[in-house]
Amino acid sequence: MSGDRVTKVLLFISSLTILLLSAGIVISLFGGALPAFREFGFRFIISSAWNPTAGSEEYGAMSFIAGTVITSILALIICIPMAFSTSLFIAEYYNGTRTSGILRSLVDLLAGIPSIVYGFWGFYALRPLMVATGLTDQGFGVFTASLVLAIMIVPYATSLSAEIISMVPAELKEAAYSLGATRREVIFSVVIPSARSGIIASFILALGRALGETMAVTMLIGNANVIPKGLFAPGNTMASVIANQFGEASGLKMSALIAIGLLLFLITALVNYLGKLIIKRFA
Amino acid sequence: MTEMYPVLTDNISRRNRTNIRFRYLVIAGSVITVIPIFLIVGNLAVKGFRQINLAFFTKPAPDTFQAMMAASSGEIIPGGIANGLTGSLLMVVLASLFAIPLGLMTGIYIYENSSLKYARFIRNLTEILQGVPSIILGIIAYIWIVKNITRGYSALAGSVSLAIMMLPLIIRSTEETMRMIPVSIREAAFALGTPYYKMIYKILIPVSFSGLATGVLLALSRILGETAPLMLTALGSPAISLDVTRPVSAVPLLIWDFYNDPNMVSLVWSASLFLMVFVLSMNLLARSVASKHKYI
Secondary structure: OOOHHHHHHHHHHHHHHHHHHHHHHHHHHHHHHHHHHHHHHHHHHHHHEEEEEOOOEEEEOOHHHHHHHHHHHHHHHHHHHEEEEEHHHHHHHHOOOOHHHHHHHHHHHHHHHHHHHHHHHHHHHHHHHHOOOOOOOOOOOOOHHHHHHHHHHHHHHHHHHHHHHOOOOOHHHHHHHHHOOHHHHHHHHHHHHHHHHHHHHHHHHHHHHHHOOHHHHHHHOOOOOOOOOOOOOOOOOOOHHHHOOOOOHHHHHHHHHHHHHHHHHHHHHHHHHHHHHHHHHHO | OOOHHHHHHHHHHHHHHHHHHHHHHHHHHHHHHHHHHHHHHHHHEEEEEOOHHHHHHHOOOOHHHHHHHHHHHOOOOOOOHHHHHHHHHHHHHHHHHHHHHHHHHHHHHHHHHOHHHHHHHHHHHHHHHHHHHHHHHHHHHHHHHHHHOOOOOOHHHHHHHHHHHHHHHHHHHHHHHHOOOOOOHHHHHHHHHHOHHHHHHHHHHHHHHHHHHHHHHHHHHHHHHOOOOOOOEEEEOOOOOOOOOOOOOOHHHHHHHHOHHHHHHHHHHHHHHHHOOOOHHHHHHHHHHHOOOOOO
């Protein structure tokens, strides 16, 4: 009988570590960010200054917040038609066939490629193409980063959308077919309306992924600590500035970078929470 | 549904045409979506293949001078990624030692107590933890380990950040796998008077083993390619080292170093090719385990 007790206590203790870990993460981020917020106050969030010169140090997160939001949303916009057609292919047109299985595995493979490989591939294969279009001189910038980011988040949006599309009851679709609707009409008047919130949630969760992506973006966005002036201009994201500058940072600058980490944590947590909330109401 | 009436009274052939056109659009969109995977694999295979030889796996990374000399005389760059391989192995093993048992136990706890508010709260926390960008886990491991325990960049810090990444993945997969076990099996065990802990390690774990293995393999394939948190924790080191309190390299970290050194370009193709093939095979292995050993 005592074995039972021990097991139950052990299981409970391991669940406690999750609690401690989560609390520890939040406390450490707040603690680390405190000096920056104490120094700059709310201005830290809305200012786009980034000046590490000793004596006149000034830090603000706005350029990076803007960079993160712009690249992620652009990536999402590029990702939507791709993920949407792929999920219809997998879960509607070719549902249950071999072709659908192959396509699904290929899309899953996209999710398996490490971020740094995407970044490197983007740098050597995609960047020259961007230069060839004549839109940018160097090929770095918001658009190049967003394009790679879009490819990276497609699998997340696709697998969830496909799952939800395949859950649409066959009776509903059959009823529409029996009224003489074509497949496209069934998709737009039955499948999408009844899977709408799930599809939206899948795109919100994909957005959550894009927000925190680091390496590929760092290698392609151009790392200019300003609010991007256009789609083809360089910028920087919250994750990239941390990756680029954390190693050589100390004192106030390190605190500013941790504060950016905290803001990124809050933004992604909020976006993910929203996505999960919609999914839960859908299910 | 209401807008179907005008549609149905419309011209049939035109509706058929849009129907077919939309189908082609879907197929085209799907093809465009998977083109990158062929481009990436093809690109890396063609350009990375040349550098892959025995030395690539047994020798540590060359310094930039050696690489420059080789590149200027048109030879392949000497050296390889051995320091990255040992570093990756060290950190992944350490992270697994921490995250696999803890993840399994927490997953079982959540599954066993899913009626409790506390267990559902832990599950929500796990979901939040899963969404935390990996670079933030790098910051955390830096604050906890680099600053306070090893007082310098270290393999330990790297493995802590990787372990925090693995943990939610394993917890979720454990819980989801357990939920697929028929309740009747548990009840049969309890009816025979099986103690609780025996039920867990003689019934729950063996029965769901392939699902658990899939979860672990997928988690491993995720962390093997992680770079960002390691830049803030393990830092990288040119030498082969197995000391957990000192900086070590890792394959993705080496890719980053090579990438930043114009003399090492051909080595970065090979290292990327190797990392991608390794991670993707692990991914495929995980999926084949999952599909072959479907429970009952």
